[in-house]
Structures are given as structure tokens and as C-alpha cells.
Amino acid sequence: MIRKNQRFLTQLYILADFAFIQISFLLAWWVKFESGWIPKESALPVEIYAFWSIVYGVIAIFTGVLITIYSPKRKKRFSDEVFKIFEIHGISLFVLLSLMFFVKQVDISRYYLALYMIFNVFSILLYRYFVKRSLKHFRKKGFNKQFVLIIGAGSLGCKFYDNLKLYPELGYEIVGFLDDNRVWDPAEKVRYKPILGTVNQLEEILESKLIDEVVLALPLDAHPKFAKIVAICEKTGVRTLIIPDFFDYLPARPYFDNFAGMPMINVRDIPLDLAGNKLIKRVFDIVFALFAIIITSPIMLLVVLGVKLTSPGPIIFKQERVGLNRRTFQMYKFRSMRILPEGTIDTGWTTENDPRRTKFGTFLRKTSLDELPQFFNVLAGHMSVVGPRPERPYFVEQFREGIPKYMVKHHVRPGITGYAQANGLRGDTSIEDRIEHDIFYIENWSILLDMKIILKTIVNGFINKNAY
Structure with a gap:
């Protein structure tokens, strides 16, 4: 029944995508040629536009199948x-334009094409979001359930059971456990589903109960049983998932790599390791930094005058920080402190009412205006607009020993702002909490997440009570 439901949903998604592509064609045609909102120009017959919209729909569906967007979600x-x-839709547009060029159909309105693509992407995103939210709602209410059997009632199996209960919107119901040795105590009987039998009874259980997926949560010493369990599951047409007993060492979203023809689990999935993602982020950084420098140049000029007139010393303060791949660089700031005596090494945190600050420097730090020169660090390639905040080598050496996974932050370029800072973790706040946010950012990077962090930083304001 579940398989039929999935096939039915897949077919509906394909039909809906095709339908929304054609609706986008009608809407783009009306806006461009009939609404009067855009100056009219000589147009090809509507039948030609309709034909190419149908061709585009077929291309998009075929591309979607290849990219596996119609797989279970x-x-x-x-x-x-x-x-x-x-x-x-990027690939499909490229194929469409190539076909049109090949058959010499070059008179299609460019305004129409732009509107057509915008309506396509927006409408498909909108309806798919609505469908996903609706499915989650109905699954939470108990509809369209999938049934799971957990093999292994030890700590691993119990942890998976507890975690799955936190996501009722996924629509999974645990039927029970199989285990050779475990027996529930009275408290566990209330908390967990029953232990239905031993691992050797798996085939019998699968034949007698409706089960869609089997989750192996066995310890490493039970490895010899895996082959038989997987074979039984495949014989009965049940999907098998394996939770590795060393999952505590893995990130939230590990992925399989291939090395010398062997599948391997990559312990740290970093989207910015991909050349395409690196290029997108670097181009975004350069464009944003140039724009920010142009927009804030009058403010920077006022800050330069303020620093120069209120205390002796250089306008720009340079400080060694640890960046990408643990390489050090000179990070720029507008100077907010008094000049230290020659030979003095600064290894202290900035604290509230810090006597080293100038009066104007206090204002700069509170408003984050002292950070503006870091946009030049971005242009130089030392930093990114968004990323984990860089720290001084002295503190890096301290934190790497006492804070687990601290050094993971150096797998990407440091940022002027970051996911931790956008969530209020600035100044005198928990280093552990900041690292958790930094690792989440590193493992879940997207250009949309960068934009969200920048927007959140702007909306929350640059003044922070923890910024000393």
C-alpha cells in the first residue's frame, strides 16, 4: 500500500510540475502581450509559444527524473x-535555448522568457512547499504512515526510537524491536514498543506484520549477522537502513564517498569543498564587499577622522588571526584601543569598562563600526562576508585542547558575521555554543543561508550588549 501511495505521489508531482509550467506560460504570455503593463512589440503566434512551453515541460520533467527530484521525500x-x-530549471532553460537556436527559432521575446522562468520557479516552489507542509500535517495526524522494525534494543536502538518520536510529522510508526538478549524492565515496557522476538525470527515477523523499513541498530560485534538480515529484508521487499555503531563520531549529515573503488563514510560533509560552491561564494563575497565599501565609504571617512582626532596612533589596527586551513592572516579593524607599550603582547579578552579602550573606540565597538575595514580582508581573500569568526593564535591553541571540534571552523574562510553572531552569540558568550553554530553553518552552507544570516544581522542591528 505504501509503495502504491509513493508511486501515486510521484505521478502527481510529475503532472503538477507539468501543469504549473503550462500555467506559467499562460501567465507570462498574458503579462507580456495582453496586460498592457509592458510596451507591446510584434509577437509570434501564441501557438508557437505554447509549443515551446510543452517542449520545455517535457525537458524539465526529464531533467527532474535524472536529478531524482521525484524520489521519496x-x-x-x-x-x-x-x-x-x-x-x-537552469539546465532545462539551457537545453531549451540550445534547441531553439538549432532550429533557428530566435524571435521568442526575451521579456517573455524572463517572466516565464520566474513564474515557473516561483509557482513550483510555492506549490511544493504547500504540499510538503500539508503532508507533514496529515502524517502528524496519523495518515499515510510507514511502519518500522528496529533490530537491536540496546542503547543505539533506544536512542533511535527516542529521536524518531521527536519527528511525528515524518509519519513513521515503530512496530517493535528484535533482540537476542534484551528484556525490558517495567519502566522500559511503558516507554518503548515491545520486543517481538529474536533476530532469528526476523523472516517470520516480516511475513506476519506490515513493515516498510527495518533499521539495524546492532553493535559492531554483531556484524556477522548483517548479511543474513539484509538478505531476508530484500527477499521480503522491505527496505533496510543501518545505523553505524560509531555514529557518535559522525556529523549530523554524513555522506558516502568513493575511494579506490570502495564506499566510505565521509566524517565531515562540507559543501564548500565543491569547486562550484566555492566559486559561487567567492563571487558573492567580492560583489557584496565592493557594494558595502561603496555604501559605507562616507561612514568610514567619518570614523577615520574620529579615530585620528580622539587618540594618537594609527587609524587601522592589524591583528593576527587564524583563518582557512589554520593559516594566519592580518585582520583589519579601525583602532578602538590605546597603543600598547612597545614589546607588550596582548593576550587578554576585551571586558566591560576595559581601560584600554578610547571613548570613541567604545562607540565603535558597540556599533560594530570598527569591523568595516574587514571588507578589504574579504576582497583580499583572507575572509568571507559570512563564516565563523576568526580568533587569535594564542586563544586557538587554548581552545583546541579544551573544546571538542573547535578546529573544524578552520575548514572554511572566517567571516565578518556568522551564524553564531546572527543568533546573538557575540562578545562574552559561550565558546561551546558558538562552535556548535559554526559547525552547523559549515555542514549546511548554501548561498541562501548566507543571505539569511546577512539579513538577520542587519535586522537585529549592529549594536550588541556583549560587544565590549
Whole structure:
């Protein structure tokens, strides 16, 4: 029944995508040629536009099948789907334009094409978001359930059970456990589903109960049983998932790599390791930094005058920080402190009412205006607009010993602002909490997340009570 439901949903998605592509054609045609909102120009017959819209629909569906956007989505995030939709329509537009060039159909209105693509992407994103939200709602209410059997009632199986209960919108119901040795105590009987039998009874259980997926949560010493379990599941047509007993060492979203023809689990999935993502982020950084420098240049000029008139010393303060791949660089700031005596090494945190600050420097730090020169660090390639905040080598050496995974932040360029800072973790706040946010950002990077962080930083304001 579940398989039929999935096939039915896949077919509906294909039909809906095709239908919304044709609706976008009608809307783009009306806006461009009939609404009067855009100056009229000589147009080809509507039948030609309709023909190419049908061709585009077929191309987009075929591309979607290749990119696997029509595979089961129950476990997937909507943000993954967003990226695939942009990818599909980018590829499809390229194929469409190539076909039109080949058959010499070059008179299609460019305004129409732009409107057509905007309506396509927007309408498909909108309806898919609505469908995903609706499915989650109905699954939470108990509809369209999938049934799961957990093999292994130890700590691993119990942890998976507890985690799955936190996501009722996924629509999974655990039927029970199989385990050779475990017996529930009275408290566990209330908390968990029953242990239905031993691992050797798996085939019998699968034949007698409706089960869609089997989750192996066995310890490493049970590895010899895996082959038989997987074979039984495949024989009965049930999907099998394996939770590795070393999952505590893995990130939230590990992925499989291939090395020398062998599948391997990559312990740290970093989207910015991909050349395409690196290029997108670097281009965005350069464009944004140039724009920010132009917009803030009058403010920077006033700050230069303020620093110069209120205290002796250089206008720009340079400080060694640890950046990408643990390489050090000189980070720029407008100077907010008094000049230290020659030979003095500064290894202290800035504190509230810090006597080293100038009066104007206090204002700069509170408003984050002292950070503006870092846009030049971005242009130089030392930093990114968004990323984990860089720290001084002295503190890096301290934190790397005491804070787990601290050094992971150096897998990407440091940023002027970051996911931690956008969520209020600035100044005198928990280093552990900041690192958790930094690792989330590193593992879940997208250009949309960068934009969201920048917007959140602007909306929340640059004044922060923890900024000393």
C-alpha cells in the first residue's frame, strides 16, 4: 500500500510540475502581450509559444527524473528540494535555448522568457512547499504512515526510537524491536514498543506484520549477522537502513564517498569543498564587499577622522588571526584601543569598562563600526562576508585542547558575521555554543543561508550588549 501511495505521489508531482509550467506560460504570455503593463512589440503566434512551453515541460520533467527530484521525500528537507528546482530549471532553460537556436527559432521575446522562468520557479516552489507542509500535517495526524522494525534494543536502538518520536510529522510508526538478549524492565515496557522476538525470527515477523523499513541498530560485534538480515529484508521487499555503531563520531549529515573503488563514510560533509560552491561564494563575497565599501565609504571617512582626532596612533589596527586551513592572516579593524607599550603582547579578552579602550573606540565597538575595514580582508581573500569568526593564535591553541571540534571552523574562510553572531552569540558568550553554530553553518552552507544570516544581522542591528 505504501509503495502504491509513493508511486501515486510521484505521478502527481510529475503532472503538477507539468501543469504549473503550462500555467506559467499562460501567465507570462498574458503579462507580456495582453496586460498592457509592458510596451507591446510584434509577437509570434501564441501557438508557437505554447509549443515551446510543452517542449520545455517535457525537458524539465526529464531533467527532474535524472536529478531524482521525484524520489521519496519523506526524510528530505525542503531546502534540498529548493536547490534541485533551481538546478533543474537552469539546465532545462539551457537545453531549451540550445534547441531553439538549432532550429533557428530566435524571435521568442526575451521579456517573455524572463517572466516565464520566474513564474515557473516561483509557482513550483510555492506549490511544493504547500504540499510538503500539508503532508507533514496529515502524517502528524496519523495518515499515510510507514511502519518500522528496529533490530537491536540496546542503547543505539533506544536512542533511535527516542529521536524518531521527536519527528511525528515524518509519519513513521515503530512496530517493535528484535533482540537476542534484551528484556525490558517495567519502566522500559511503558516507554518503548515491545520486543517481538529474536533476530532469528526476523523472516517470520516480516511475513506476519506490515513493515516498510527495518533499521539495524546492532553493535559492531554483531556484524556477522548483517548479511543474513539484509538478505531476508530484500527477499521480503522491505527496505533496510543501518545505523553505524560509531555514529557518535559522525556529523549530523554524513555522506558516502568513493575511494579506490570502495564506499566510505565521509566524517565531515562540507559543501564548500565543491569547486562550484566555492566559486559561487567567492563571487558573492567580492560583489557584496565592493557594494558595502561603496555604501559605507562616507561612514568610514567619518570614523577615520574620529579615530585620528580622539587618540594618537594609527587609524587601522592589524591583528593576527587564524583563518582557512589554520593559516594566519592580518585582520583589519579601525583602532578602538590605546597603543600598547612597545614589546607588550596582548593576550587578554576585551571586558566591560576595559581601560584600554578610547571613548570613541567604545562607540565603535558597540556599533560594530570598527569591523568595516574587514571588507578589504574579504576582497583580499583572507575572509568571507559570512563564516565563523576568526580568533587569535594564542586563544586557538587554548581552545583546541579544551573544546571538542573547535578546529573544524578552520575548514572554511572566517567571516565578518556568522551564524553564531546572527543568533546573538557575540562578545562574552559561550565558546561551546558558538562552535556548535559554526559547525552547523559549515555542514549546511548554501548561498541562501548566507543571505539569511546577512539579513538577520542587519535586522537585529549592529549594536550588541556583549560587544565590549
